[in-house]
Amino acid sequence: MSEQLLIKGARLYGEGDPVDVLVEGGVIAEIGTPSGPDGAEVVEAGGQVLLPGFVDLHTHLREPGREDAETIESGSAAAALGGYTAVFAMANTDPVADNAVVVEHVWRRGREAGLVDVHPVGAVTAGLKGEKLAELGAMAKSAAAVRVFSDDGHCVADPLLMRRALEYSTALGVVIAQHAEEPRLTVGAQAHEGEHAARLGYAGWPASAEESIVARDCLLASYAGARLHVCHVSTAGTADILRWAKNRHSSGSISAEVTPHHLLLTDERLAGYDPVNKVNPPLRTTSDAARLRTALAEGVIDCVATDHAPHAPQDKDCEWASAKPGMLGLQTALSVVTETMVRTGLLDWRGVARVMSERPAEIAGLPDHGRPLLAGEPANLVLVDPDAEWTVHGAELASLAANTPYEGMRLPGVVTLTVLRGRVTAREGKTC
Numbered sequence: 001m002s003e004q005l006l007i008k009g010a011r012l013y014g015e016g017d018p019v020d021v022l023v024e025g026g027v028i029a030e031i032g033t034p035s036g037p038d039g040a041e042v043v044e045a046g047g048q049v050l051l052p053g054f055v056d057l058h059t060h061l062r063e064p065g066r067e068d069a070e071t072i073e074s075g076s077a078a079a080a081l082g083g084y085t086a087v088f089a090m091a092n093t094d095p096v097a098d099n100a101v102v103v104e105h106v107w108r109r110g111r112e113a114g115l116v117d118v119h120p121v122g123a124v125t126a127g128l129k130g131e132k133l134a135e136l137g138a139m140a141k142s143a144a145a146v147r148v149f150s151d152d153g154h155c156v157a158d159p160l161l162m163r164r165a166l167e168y169s170t171a172l173g174v175v176i177a178q179h180a181e182e183p184r185l186t187v188g189a190q191a192h193e194g195e196h197a198a199r200l201g202y203a204g205w206p207a208s209a210e211e212s213i214v215a216r217d218c219l220l221a222s223y224a225g226a227r228l229h230v231c232h233v234s235t236a237g238t239a240d241i242l243r244w245a246k247n248r249h250s251s252g253s254i255s256a257e258v259t260p261h262h263l264l265l266t267d268e269r270l271a272g273y274d275p276v277n278k279v280n281p282p283l284r285t286t287s288d289a290a291r292l293r294t295a296l297a298e299g300v301i302d303c304v305a306t307d308h309a310p311h312a313p314q315d316k317d318c319e320w321a322s323a324k325p326g327m328l329g330l331q332t333a334l335s336v337v338t339e340t341m342v343r344t345g346l347l348d349w350r351g352v353a354r355v356m357s358e359r360p361a362e363i364a365g366l367p368d369h370g371r372p373l374l375a376g377e378p379a380n381l382v383l384v385d386p387d388a389e390w391t392v393h394g395a396e397l398a399s400l401a402a403n404t405p406y407e408g409m410r411l412p413g414v415v416t417l418t419v420l421r422g423r424v425t426a427r428e429g430k431t432c
């Protein structure tokens, strides 16, 4: 914790001349041209981009229950290598994280792994069954201090239950993150309802299944005076609803995330029949992806969240209809954002800091992440080589699972250093 680290010649937010950053006692001690004390670890940044460490509001770490697909330790390694200093672990584990015992377990295992701050997300309903509220208060007051609740993987579809959850959340000062999917509209769904799914004979997830729940929840949150976070926005229509809701909502209490895969990939991929492309919500159309990019650039969508969803080989290397939905995301997120948002000119690096670090930290109420790069601030940092490229190979990623949709793709933007409270957690592609 009290080690000294000197990052030499980094460009803060990719702006201005390179400066040296001295990290001491877990905080940024000095920015400018500090002479590193003898014995300080030195990183030659060579003009690379220094940003606040990334925060992922949406990660599936699979522990407890599916340690064959991912563990808190392996997922933490993937997170550190991806430039993350905090992740939110979704509640759809086995047992479900719907009580204080499970969330405290996840929180403790994250501390033991020590590579990234692991914050458990608590379930909204008992057993993710959508029938009665889980013990939100007990989870909020537990040692894990849960601040984000979600039934992700399932929608809190019952409007009365969602209303109660939102009302209850205001008293606890927490946020409800909704997986927006009207289940009556997605029975048997396999892919985005559109031309490609029709050709392959797949039952579709219509855009309206997502949009009808987002519209409903924006109204419920508004009437309850509650905060709502919309998970993995995937359609242009949802962006329209969010813009409308944010304009009429007084206190900025609606937020939303988009995944890297919905920014880059489309349902044209269905033609390959490869279940690696099966995900919920499904890959949508080219015009949806284009609209998600502009919505993110404009702030209609607040942030990028990975929805990192590792699956064991037997759950993916099978017939499309039996495959589980979800794809890896932690180690490729920065590169996909570089490709879709930076190289296109939609975001500069300050914008990347906003959507991958500052806004997610604000939404979850993390006081020591997503902070400005200033002396005295916590040293949660990521160094990015914006010009380097790499080729993605699932087998080489730190996750136990290998279900990356970017297999063999060459992507720009390489994370070269991740620092958690002054301690190097990843450097040059290896965890420390």
Ligand SMILES: NC(=O)N[C@@H](CC(=O)O)C(=O)O
Pocket (backbone or CB within 6 Å): 060, 092, 152, 153, 154, 179, 278, 279, 280, 281, 307, 309, 310, 324, 325, 326, 327
């Ligand atoms: N995104 C997915 O397709 N799958 C997620 C669940 C979810 O995020 O809805 C999973 O847990 O595997």
Ligand SMILES: [Zn+2]
Pocket (backbone or CB within 6 Å): 152, 153, 154, 179, 231, 232, 280, 281
């Ligand atoms: Zn989901």
Ligand SMILES: [Zn+2]
Pocket (backbone or CB within 6 Å): 058, 060, 090, 152, 153, 307, 309
């Ligand atoms: Zn998810």
